[in-house]
Amino acid sequence: MSAPFILVLYYSRNGTTAEMARQVGRGVEQVGGIAARLRTVPAISANCEKTEDEIPGEGPLYCELDDLRDCAGLVLGSPTRFGNMAAPLKYFIDQTSGLWMSGAMIDKPAAVFTSTSSLHGGQESTLLSMMLPLLHHGMLLLGLPYSEPGLAAATSGGTPYGASHWAGPQNDRPVDAAEAKLCQALGRRVAEHALRGRR
Template identity: 45%
Template sequence: MKVLILYYSMYGNNFIMAQAVAEGVTEEGGEPMLRTVPELIPAEVIERDERLKKAKDMQKDVPIATQDDLIACDGLILGSPTRFGNMCAQMRNFWDLTSQIWLKGQLIGKPAGLFTSTASIHGGQETTLISMMFTLIHHGMIIVGVPYSVEELLTTERGGTPYGASAVVGAMADQLPTEVDLKIGRILGKRVTEITGKLKG
């Protein structure tokens, strides 16, 4: 049972979240397929920025996603940092190229969850998750959230929403996801995998 964890991370925080999500997939008996979307930032810009270079080096072993990964997966967990309340351009660009998959209905009925990271508590966590949700609904996917049986949703002071896992990482993206953020990410991974198994079974 393959669960594609498709994400973008500029400074590494969403990558850390993606790893937590992958742990949850594994714990539930699934096979996590960790993939990142193609970069749009010019290589020379990355080369001049030490933080960008460090984040890219951190993710150097993560394969670049292809549309075949979408077709091959049984379930999907999508992660993007917020860009003014929306998913980032890299993620948007990837999905804008999936019209043939949409025309063939190749994602219809597959479950999908979501995660994000933002600069501040009210910096677009829920709108970013919902912006990704729109695209998945158009593809006929079944959205999987985080239920309020997860007690941390009621006590968290930073990340975590019923729409998906999230983290607050600061305006300079220099604050790591908290243990609560990562726990909710693992729970999301387990939940999507569990529902994927039920739908396949």
């Protein structure tokens, strides 16, 4: 039997959500006995003939349904699009009905994270939008408890619903130390709960 892993599944357009995913993965790997598997999804286009390469030119591989089926837990990340998750991530999730029908995701721990270009760009509503399909899959949602010191100290991101980041109007503001710690805390929490569920 292969070692358990937490799937960190995300879509990133400008790189900040990808950096958050890496920080979540670091948090997962701080827990012994479990690994992080980073995966992304291809962009989508209104031009139906356009397709993406099967293997991305750089960064993590594209997610496959087997990654979801086999994971011990899931951390889902997306930039904000009008207070909602980005279309490429939604498009991928919409193809998971087979996993829903089989109950493959039931009782697995899950969490969410997001990045916005404005401080009031819908961080929490985006996190909630990602939670909805996870609830339909029967997953156990985890947030960030207020016992996490960074939640009270962060000035640009971080919510009890999940890790968040403010990228700035030009999407060029890097993930700061407080935001990175919250991403790591989220990854650790999902990993710990996944291992607890396997005992």
